[in-house]
Amino acid sequence: MAIHELKADVVILGGGSAGTIAAIKAKEKNPEAEVVVLDKGPIETSGAIGRGMDALNIMASPGYSTPEDVVEALTKVTEGILDQETAYVLGKNSIQVVKDLEDYTGREPGDLFPIDENGNYKTSYLHPVDHPLYLAMDGEDIKRALAKRVRNLGTTVLDFTPAVRLFTKKGRVSAILAFNIRTGKFYFIKTPTVILTAGAVGKFGLPRDGYLSGIYEFPGNTGEGFAMAYHAGAELINLECFQTNLLMKDFNGPACGYVVIPRGGYGVNAEGDRYWSHGYWSGDMFLAVWRELQEGRGPVFLKMDHLPEETVEGLEKVLWGTERTSRGLFHKARGENYRKWDSVEQGMEEITLCSGHSMSGIKVNKDTETTVPGLYAAGDCAAVPHQYLTGAFVFGSIAGEKAVEYAKKNPAPATDVDIKQVVAEIVAPLQRAEGLTVEEVEFKIRSRISQYLTPPKSDPLMKKLLWWIKRIRQEDIPRIKVDDYHDLIKVTEVKSILDCAEMAAKASLYRTESRWGLCHYRLSYPKRDKEWDDKWVVVRKNQQSGEMELHKEKVPAPRWRFHARLEYEYPSLHLDIGHGYEHPQNGVLDPWINEKVKREGMQTPKRIVPNGGAIA
Template structure:
């Protein structure tokens, strides 16, 4: 079987929310462009909204919010570590994406999205601001509608064909390599542009239940976008800002506070008291959750019992019919009822790297351009803080348009790649001699280490130990990975991406000598916010000459709006003095019994064990 070679104008890596919009808008910008979409699965169900979505979490629509209001909210929750132009672009363009969604789904205003008495899209409050920026959505079939439009536009869709290598020539994008995880067919695609829309690092830490794919995010999101951008020489930022997921206990799906809180629900501790002022997924709220457990007031719950009966029934329909359809069965088997205050137990179950729900990812500008010519990024892998699903739609559309325009003016650089040589390297785990190490064991190992050594509050010695494990696993574990088919072969690539991301996260965390973003970067060695880090990114980049990982700081783009850059919280002060303890008399360091053993028999094995 030979490597199939394809010429393309635009290649989109990831067929999720941002990827489908990128494909549609690339074709709209240039109908003659050859647009290729690559994904690990069928694009109808790919990505974080493969089952559907129930809201757009940050929007600006007439009557409720303005683009400036979005800038204000994101400046505050990011504590000023952002490009305000990106935030403004998100607010300015989301209304057009809302109309696109209605067109692609064939749904009317008031059906897909609610409207008020004035005909405006009706928004609710969610963010720690006084602006209504949350728009509910009945979007169960939204992903299938986007996939249908991608295919109608005439894009080349390579389902079940993940990209695994990104190539550059003289610092510019020149090609990409992928293979089909069912048939093993390989593709070497020559292209001047690549759009990375491959999602967050959802598989990062190990979830508490221990299931490899039992995670909050789409299980296929394993950081390939982060890793490919890094190895291409792009800059990544905010990798020290972790998404510390507050999830439903024992159920690794959304706890759905975003659905409940805008309708009057709230978070309470085991005493039934509210533990924080708001329910937005920002670091201060996660820090408040951590405090409840540290001070003995856990578990915590999402409280719904005080809501009107019709609201509870509506929430049941949304929560059990969109995203995770087994959620209702989970509650039923546990005899849990939303009409009791303690039926939705929550916990800090896992950590991930993400820009949608947090801040970490590939550095882009408002045009989705990275620091590598021809390389664009959008969605959860592109660092637009707290952009959520609206950001995937907005910046996915921009990335598709910008890539198509770039490709129309720039031919692909010469691609001097031995396709069969690349494939031989990738397929090494298929050739590993028996017994080898099952890829699942290596994945368990790296993800367990991530949870053990990187979970906030962050310890400097633990993070240094994480780097020790990264080096050891690359030398000892990765070369021994053994797989039996193409489906598991992609898991070997995923493991290497997770290892790359673990190193980037640890080095970035050690570089930022302060605590910031609440629990997201709570560093015990520096347990306070340091003003010297205000307005500064931590940048991770590969030195393309030496191959070494470099970490540096640089200022965020100049602010255009003077909005608050702090949330209302403080880090706790610890007093962990536990007294002197008992001290026994010293032992003899020169133990004659040990000396006798060494002198008489050396290191000989005792007779009974021979």
């Protein structure tokens, strides 16, 4: 099988929001640099905003809010588990994101984003703080505009060509291996720098309807960024903090509370009562929804019937256009109407790992550097908590500039990997005469993630998931059979999901408390513990032993002292159900079955007991 060798200064893994802007900034910083973008699809429509976007969900806008206000909001929703420097950079650079997007799309101020009578970008309230940090956007065309700029700058774009291996030499980035999922053409790219912009672990838990790709996130986001960083030796943090998605029931897409709530909508329970004080996607709100379901007041709904007709029509334009075009058809087929209070049923359909909407990901500093030299990360796979699309653009920009600077001073280390052997291992599922389908194995692990990891978290269930992960790796992964290169990439995806599940389960068991509302509600430790204040759980792979290691690490000292907790308490569960009926005891010896064993010449098997011994 032919392997095409290339050399690059910067390779970007993922052509979504962070990846495309990283490529733009790298080429603008050094037009002579060879920048390569790899993606599973065409960069015009790939990633979480392939159809466009309707807002920058966190934004410091002069006249309305400051970078310090962004730090305050993120300090609160993370309950103090935050590197405030990254939050400050997010707020400080967010205004440049607005200017860049207007430039790339050719849109005037007031067209792409709303402005007030003073010419300031008009933000709205959404976060659980007294600052307006939400900036609406009419952004159906932004992804195509970004892709056009990337190509016009002379970037090498390999569409339909995802990365499958990240190589290091003496702890530094050295090369990338990728293949085209349509042609099977392999690329071995020697490079001193890689930017991971591969998105969230969108395919993690299984939605209740069972559809493998019917998820909130972009279906191509399956944790490769997390997994590649881990295997390269980079540190990951907050993997015990799950994004417990509150989605539109059965549609498995965003209910778009972030579109509706800043315009006056809110969540209600089945009795029509508002169930929580705010609609921000933080753990306290998810915990409030869980309570409604447990106490018999579910399902919950996104209420819009009280809004003016003009507002409802505007919401329909955004939700059925910019967000997902199939949504309007979904409502029409069900006879649902936003002018009825219970038309948008919401459900807690799945769990994912993400930094954009939550906290989990690759540990980075304010310059997007990971703990591996030459490796950078941005967007939903980089652990800048609650950064959303704004953070993807802010830190994608920084990553592009920093990586191209690093590449100019640091040539790629020589590689000694047997690339033909690596390729042979990757294509092995194509060579098998028979075996399991990759969809069967994906369903198996994802259904068990939902069963054993979904909060509230149970220690015995999480330990059982780890047992399943080991078994699936040993028994199922080696038996996967695929028929084409499109399905071959799914084998990599399943392996990434397994890696992320193991990291999430072990991190959840390591953090001996509950925190972030429902996101890490651990039944064995159902309260916050001050010993865990200001502490990360760090996950990394020991490069000598290959074992997963975890340790506790204090976050950088805060520059600002803001309120560091949300207004909620964990419930006290009292589940005494009384004493059940006890029938008289049977004997422990059964002559009938023993006689059959003797008659058939069978040897009575040993019975294993929990303490590890055996009883005949």
